[in-house]
Amino acid sequence: MTETTANSELLADQVSQMLVQPLEAASVVLSSGPKVFDTAGQLRIPKLTSGATVGFVAEGGLIPDTADVTFDELVLMPTARTSLKIILKYTNELVRQSVIGVDSVLQQRLVKDVADTLDTALLSGAGTSNSITGITEQADVQTGTLDVADPDSLLDAIALCHAEEVTPNRWFISSADFIALRKIKESTGSAKYALEADLTADATYRLFGIPVTPTNKLAEGTAILCDMNEVAVARDVAPSVTVLSERYAEYDMVGLRVTTRYDLGLLHPEGVVVLSAV
Template sequence: MAIQTTSGVIVQEAVQKILVQPLEQMSTWLSSGVTIVDSSEPVRIPVIEPGTLPTYVAQGDLIPDNAVNWSEVEALPSSLLGIAGWYPISNQAVRSTAVTGLPSVVQQRILTDASNKLDRCFYVGDSDGVSAVQTIDTSDATDGTFTLTYKGQTTAALDHDDAAADIQTALRGLSTIGASNVNVTGSAGAYTVTFAGALANTQVEAITIGTDSLTGPGSIEFVTQGIEAGGIDGLFNQPGTQQAELDTADLDSFLDAIAVAAAANVEPNRWYLNPVDHIQLRKIHKGNDDVSYVLDPDPRQGTVYTLFGIPVTTSNFIPRGKAALGATQYAIVVRDLNPEVFVTEHALAQRGALALRVSVRMDMVLSQPGAWVILSES
């Protein structure tokens, strides 16, 4: 990646090399074998639905219409939002011979940010938006107080067993959150914080917990990352998919999912799992005093794990307790032909810096939703 110090758009050939092609390799979804279509305009994609069965017809009789039924979905509509990033870099850093690897560092940062955002959207995106959710757990604490911090602002001390309403009041009192921008539910010691109002349907920073004055443990966890409205409907939010039960303690649930796919005359070629759930599967023992693992030696095809002969893709953006099995040829990603990397000095001239503005648009459609089985813990 070459950092230019003159304002302008980097030519498309260079953008393909520094952004588009590496993204296809870094994204776990794009690199899993899905169909990728490049287009500069919206694309109409037929979505195949079950057709009627052929029937015996006497010679000369009217043949009934047995055409396969389908509807059409518009991918990459003009209203679809793109993913954009803004990366200021000081001119001193650009000129410094001591930072000879700066261009590759900047490129890696851009690619990591973009691929993470895309994968989150490809798996759990919702065009209506998703509000961030965090959980706070002080249920094992026996005494003392804790604090909560958001974007540099910290609450007053909170009792380990305060009511959810007290936690909500404290968080709303932070200037970085504000009134009505979080809702807190739950019981004493086990709270669920849902971002709302001006902080709904957007990426937010994590709330952190201070436990120095707490007798016992206290923890906080991101359950759901916020996603803006107007983007991609991810795999786990696509309509028309088949459903099955997930049990990471029982490999039979995965065979049952293969059976669901087979019943729909689909030959699946890819599993999608959260890494933690995948490890849980690999920890299953043969039993009856045999402590060896069912999946040992590790089944692989090259560098890819397999499960019952089907390659496995793992991603932290797949929710725990969820998995998917599908035929990747029926997942179509439409990629805008005009991604942009724009270099400017004007906006930051007084600070002696330049900035890169990166933007890319992609959309996803399941052309045969019934070819995909979504597994969920009961």
């Protein structure tokens, strides 16, 4: 519960017209270009797992009609998939005595907190209790070694993608590993850093030509290289706020409820390489 006695820093006689929120990174997964499907129910995405064998046929020869392909499917948003939900209660006195429009601030803050939890789940969720299985925990992904002192380990990850005819377009790297990588050069005696800033893209960094997203939502020693076109996200509802003005009326309080429901799967797991430090 949020009330005036516990939040005196919000009262008009103590603060100016400014609110300083905690420093946090923006969303990393949803802003990196996955395929997003809006659905409230179970979603089945068909996948081709093998193609036909094509051969050469002589002029006037019989064209074989034995071609066959095999299908699989990716199932997202099963009925048992759980949602992220939270309710925050606060007093009407706090609203009236605040100088910063605390009701609006709390709404924004709750949405941000829920979105951060969602981002962590999309990256590394364990999938327990019918929650999201994150990218690092998906079945059949490729694996590699992360050595932030040796850029060759990262080139090996790129090679794994190319061996599967995949063109990776995103690195996700923990902030600690990002700094370690930022310090190393392309080769012994080189003055050129392996991790380069793209001055045309608002301080975007590239590692061997591939954009890098540093994030505290990945543990140190874990990195992801992937083609985001192979990452499918099912969205039932984006983080949304409902004001519960009557539920706590006998306490002269208001409730804010924030809910969201997502799921994640990989269209082709070979399009993702999860790197771990030895």
